[in-house]
Amino acid sequence: MIFHVLTIFPEFFEGPFAHGVVKRGQDAGLLDIRIHNLRDWTHDRHRTVDDRPFGGEEGMVLKCEPIFAAVESIWPERHPPGQKVVLLSAQGRLFDQSVANRLAECGELLLVCGRYEGVDERVREFVDEELSIGDYILSGGEVAALVVIDAVSRLVPGVLGCATSTADESFSHGLLEYPQYTRPPEFRGLCVPEVLRSGDHQAIARWRRQEALRRTYERRPDLLALAPLNDEERAFLATLRRSSHG
Numbered sequence: 001m002i003f004h005v006l007t008i009f010p011e012f013f014e015g016p017f018a019h020g021v022v023k024r025g026q027d028a029g030l031l032d033i034r035i036h037n038l039r040d041w042t043h044d045r046h047r048t049v050d051d052r053p054f055g056g057e058e059g060m061v062l063k064c065e066p067i068f069a070a071v072e073s074i075w076p077e078r079h080p081p082g083q084k085v086v087l088l089s090a091q092g093r094l095f096d097q098s099v100a101n102r103l104a105e106c107g108e109l110l111l112v113c114g115r116y117e118g119v120d121e122r123v124r125e126f127v128d129e130e131l132s133i134g135d136y137i138l139s140g141g142e143v144a145a146l147v148v149i150d151a152v153s154r155l156v157p158g159v160l161g162c163a164t165s166t167a168d169e170s171f172s173h174g175l176l177e178y179p180q181y182t183r184p185p186e187f188r189g190l191c192v193p194e195v196l197r198s199g200d201h202q203a204i205a206r207w208r209r210q211e212a213l214r215r216t217y218e219r220r221p222d223l224l225a226l227a228p229l230n231d232e233e234r235a236f237l238a239t240l241r242r243s244s245h246g
């Protein structure tokens with residue numbers, strides 16, 4: 001999968017992609033991350049990418065011409081849905097696991113990072129999608145682009161090295177993940193649940209599903225409304241509800 005990032009701070013991305021899963025994905029040729037300096041599409045001596053807003057507000061706004069020129073030069077012809085231009089913006093749709101799954105189906109993404117007071121409104125006419133990583137204001141879209149690239153990269157086939165690695169992760173089936181333990185079996189009086197050391201794979205799978213339900217019920221009950229549950233799981237949830245209300 002190819003990720004293009006359009007930014008006025010290309011150096012920002014020098015460290016984050018040089019580690020872990022994303023680095024391995026690049027080394028294996030499964031991920032190709034191309035950082036583009038927006039200033040390369042300016043034509044004046046100062047390589048100006050921003051200007052004062054009409055109407056007389058404080059701050060500066062990223063101009064639309066270099067952004068349009070950059071996208072049109074990176075993709076002289078656009079082929080959605082395989083190629084998508086995404087604007088990182090606090091006003092966009094909330095980026096979550098379902099959006100990450102959908103974006104992982106694209107062959108190529110071009111992420112536009114805003115700065116200052118944001119981008120000229122006309123850029124919104126030009127992009128395919130606008131995504132926010134949460135209800136807070138960042139100084140620039142670069143941090144959001146990192147989040148999107150990291151979350152989407154994990155879903156690109158082969159990047160995690162094992163097709164089942166994402167299957168039980170939080171949000172993949174609408175639930176938070178069950179608790180995980182590793183050695184030692186006992187630490188300062190805190191013990192690993194017996195069932196996990198029993199070798200009984202059916203019992204372990206059942207325990208994990210129930211603990212995922214319990215954890216989701218306790219921490220993110222909002223997720224349960226959409227989680228696909230079978231009869232046994234619905235009954236377990238009803239027990240949890242009864243015990244917490246009684």
Ligand SMILES: C[S@@+](CC[C@H](N)C(=O)[O-])C[C@H]1O[C@@H](n2cnc3c(N)ncnc32)[C@H](O)[C@@H]1O
Nearest residue numbers: 088089090114117118132133137138140141144
């Ligand atoms: C200081 S912010 C501009 C905020 C804008 N004036 C507003 O009120 O919506 C500068 C840039 O950071 C990025 N940004 C800020 N918060 C973000 C968020 N929650 N998710 C994604 N991008 C964000 C966007 O690219 C934005 O153009």
